[in-house]
Amino acid sequence: MPKKRINNWRIIKGQSLTALDKRILYLQNKGHLVPIRNLVKTPEQIEGIRRSGTINTGVLDLVQSEIKEGMSTEEIDRLVYDYTVSQGAIPAPLNFEGFPKSVCTSINEVVCHGIPDKNRILRNGDIINVDVSTILDGYYSDASRMFMIGEVSPEKQRLVNVTKECLEIGMKAARPFGFVGDIGHAIQKHAEKNGYSVVRDLCGHGVGLAFHEEPEVNHFGKKGTGMVLVPGMIFTIEPMINMGTYEVFIDAADGWTVITADRKPSAQWEHTLLMTENGVEILTF
Template sequence: MVFKKKRRWHCLSGQPITDMDKQVMYWENKGKLVPTRDLIKTPEQIEGIRRSGVINTEVLDEVAKNIHEGMNTLEIDKICYDYCVSHGGTPACLNYEGYPKSVCTSINEVVCHGIPKEEDVLKEGDIINVDFTTILDGYYADASRMFIIGKTTPEKEQLVRVAKECLEIGAEAAKPYCFVGDIGHAIQKHAEKYHYGVVRDLCGHGVGLKFHEEPEVLHFGHRGTGMLIVPGMVFTIEPMINMGTWQVFIDADDKYGWEVITGDEKPSAQWEHTFLMTEHGVEILSE
């Protein structure tokens, strides 16, 4: 008996076949992973995500205005929570699968998911990633930025700069009807010029109607692999770039089991935007 593989892409009943349908069906017939139709956002959904993205970007702008040496990361959490809520939003991280705060604050060797604490006081030379996600009227937008506290070492400055370049290069590689692997390949190639490690245990993701949707956006890999990306999809690119090894571990002292540390405890840097794929390339919805 021959079992026919279930198709992921279905044309709309009674509607003419579009150029998008033809492109997606071509690649599905070639054995490639393609999106399901529910991953293609409607114009109304895109506008909702865009409005959420405006607030999310403004939250990080507010952090940029106020972050300084001597403040603790619990103060950053309050800035993010207060701004988001006062503008009609909800912090997506708060109580998400047991996460206890509204924002992730990851300092130096903490790769991601650093939990704000009163005892975590920012010092001259620290680098910190602030990662925030907003829910507005049921729509999600996600972004993170790096901040350098005062003057740091040339090595940390370069790491922060290259991590941002990796995000930008990944965005340039994201074209209509490209594959997720095209993005990861471009990022990995750039990071490894500097002998940096690209974290493999965590990735970008679809976003918009939920906090995390398909596809998984890996930041390493080969061209032509992973899911096909088509206009109307919304996703993050958020490369985590380590000064040393790509390997990571969960901090044993974190009672919540969230904080991710570099395997050799060297510094890490990350930038993240939420992107909409259009017919002409990506549009930033939150940064």
């Protein structure tokens, strides 16, 4: 027996239907998954998230200026914490569901959620993803960048560059009143065309009023599927692209670190994005 469809877009009693209401109700009645109303942010909320994103970008700019061979990932964590609190903000990862640090530092075969450690030293040839999330006045933002340490092999360089292209292609595929599946389809097509795989077990997500909101933004899939993308929605695109298999596992020693099953390198780039009437606006640029 099919599941009963949930009425996601609810009309506010006593208010006349806007053009946005009418368009979303039309799509909902056609059987498409539409957002609940609080996923479409108000102008005030958007400005709050934008301010959070400005600090988040400042953190990554600082890391970019300081990161180098011989540095420990614990030193990166300290940079992130000190800068964030100096701006009156909070590092969102710190103590989130027990995560012990202020930033995720994921090196080579680590896909994501790498925990900073004083004994993990950056070496010549490493690639590292630094994933930063910021809370300012209750508003969340989230972004990550890849960094190449010293002389990196051409194979790793290409992986990093193609993964950035996947993010850019995913952003172009995100259109107002399009579908989340359009993003994943475009990313998967580009990654696999280049001989890489897309991690299936992790995804982008809504963000802004909480660290993780709906919708889940998979980086693989079919066009025309998933939630409708409505102007005012804020979400991340953060493709995790592997040189080998897409299969991963979580390190049992810490319960957080996600590693490629075949131990081949992985790369990731991420932005927080606002859907507008004309496409996405980057809030963490």
